[in-house]
Amino acid sequence: MPAGPTADAGARDLHGFIAGLPKAELHVHHVGSASPRIVSELAARHPDSKVPTDPEALVDYFTFTDFAHFIDVYLSVVDLIRTPEDVRLLTFEVARDLARQQVRYAELTITPFSSTRRGIDERAFMEAIEDARKAAEAEFGTVLRWCFDIPGEAGLEAAEETARLATSDRIRPEGLVSFGLGGPEIGVPRPQFKPYFDRAIAAGLHSVPHAGETTGPQTVWDALTHLRAERIGHGTSSARDEKLLAHLAEHRIALEVCPTSNIATRAVRTLDEHPVKEFVRAGVLVTINSDDPPMFGTDLDNEYAVAARLLGLDERGLAGLAKNAVEASFLDAPGKARIRDEIDTYTAEWLAP
Ligand SMILES: O=C(O)c1cccc(C(=O)CC[C@H]2O[C@@H](n3cnc4c(=O)[nH]cnc43)[C@H](O)[C@@H]2O)c1
Numbered sequence: 094m095p096a097g098p099t100a101d102a103g104a105r106d107l108h109g110f111i112a113g114l115p116k117a118e119l120h121v122h123h124v125g126s127a128s129p130r131i132v133s134e135l136a137a138r139h140p141d142s143k144v145p146t147d148p149e150a151l152v153d154y155f156t157f158t159d160f161a162h163f164i165d166v167y168l169s170v171v172d173l174i175r176t177p178e179d180v181r182l183l184t185f186e187v188a189r190d191l192a193r194q195q196v197r198y199a200e201l202t203i204t205p206f207s208s209t210r211r212g213i214d215e216r217a218f219m220e221a222i223e224d225a226r227k228a229a230e231a232e233f234g235t236v237l238r239w240c241f242d243i244p245g246e247a248g249l250e251a252a253e254e255t256a257r258l259a260t261s262d263r264i265r266p267e268g269l270v271s272f273g274l275g276g277p278e279i280g281v282p283r284p285q286f287k288p289y290f291d292r293a294i295a296a297g298l299h300s301v302p303h304a305g306e307t308t309g310p311q312t313v314w315d316a317l318t319h320l321r322a323e324r325i326g327h328g329t330s331s332a333r334d335e336k337l338l339a340h341l342a343e344h345r346i347a348l349e350v351c352p353t354s355n356i357a358t359r360a361v362r363t364l365d366e367h368p369v370k371e372f373v374r375a376g377v378l379v380t381i382n383s384d385d386p387p388m389f390g391t392d393l394d395n396e397y398a399v400a401a402r403l404l405g406l407d408e409r410g411l412a413g414l415a416k417n418a419v420e421a422s423f424l425d426a427p428g429k430a431r432i433r434d435e436i437d438t439y440t441a442e443w444l445a446p
């Protein structure tokens with residue numbers, strides 16, 4: 094539909110509403126959140142890397158031919174993070190970007206294996222993220238929590254190391270709330286990770302694997318059955334299985350939907366073909382997230398704007414999406430109530446005549 098002057102004004106208002114809306118972000122990767130400024134600063138520090146130092150050249154560098162290409166580029170950025178100070182800087186700056194978008198609470202997916210195998214001392218790594226978490230909460234008021242994910246393609250050695258770091262009383266950081274599984278899905282069956290998820294769950298962590306991003310609905314079933322998933326990262330292909338959708342809806346297992354990511358990695362062809370509408374129709378608890386925002390040329394505000402267009406939402410609908418993320422988060426009950434109240438107050442004030 095062509096956008097006339099009134100539609101434009103409406104869209105601008107919705108953007109303004111989204112910009113001030115208190116939000117929770119449940120699916121965003123630590124390294125994947127490095128802003129062009131941080132990436133170019135790190136690339137300049139480490140000139141042996143193939144990552145461009147010019148932020149404009151990064152736009153081309155962050156254009157992906159497929160999911161495998163995305164992971165190659167992602168790992169080249171991981172290679173830039175070499176010291177605990179790099180880790181601290183990145184974490185604090187990610188929090189600053191989230192706070193700017195009125196994100197009150199975020200669960201940041203971190204892959205400690207990738208850093209420890211590259212030589213960063215595990216204790217220094219944990220101290221760096223915790224130090225940044227506390228500093229960010231004090232300075233911005235944004236509460237950060239961690240999800241440690243296994244880079245699945247790196248095999249069971251990576252799974253063992255991630256489980257050890259996540260469950261050892263001496264090492265695991267205070268902010269850790271969940272255990273995940275990322276990387277490519279093709280050739281990386283979920284059931285093999287069951288023992289590691291069992292250990293993490295026994296240690297009190299929540300289970301939040303990626304599944305159904307680049308493979309079919311069976312991967313989501315496997316994540317539910319073998320890894321006891323409480324939320325699913327992406328879950329895009331769930332739309333191809335009505336029984337699965339009904340199961341997700343009935344058990345309030347939220348999908349962490351990241352629309353622009355799915356286009357950037359070519360998991361979905363176009364935004365208009367994105368199945369988020371099918372999820373809502375089936376009654377699934379949908380949350381909107383940004384995944385690897387600078388790499389995909391997006392941010393959480395933009396993902397809410399995309400969702401508003403795909404789902405035909407007004408301000409109340411957007412506030413409902415923000416509340417879905419609060420509900421599906423691993424915040425405690427008073428923390429959830431505080432953000433929900435803030436969303437309601439903000440929305441009522443915005444809509445007041
Ligand atoms: O660090 C290594 O040495 C290593 C060796 C082999 C394989 C890997 C990985 O596959 C790392 C994957 C990396 O990608 C992160 N990520 C970011 N966005 C996504 C996404 O949308 N879907 C899946 N994974 C994603 C993930 O957290 C891992 O850190 C590493």
Ligand SMILES: [Zn+2]
Pocket residue numbers: 120122275303326384
């Ligand atoms: Zn992800």
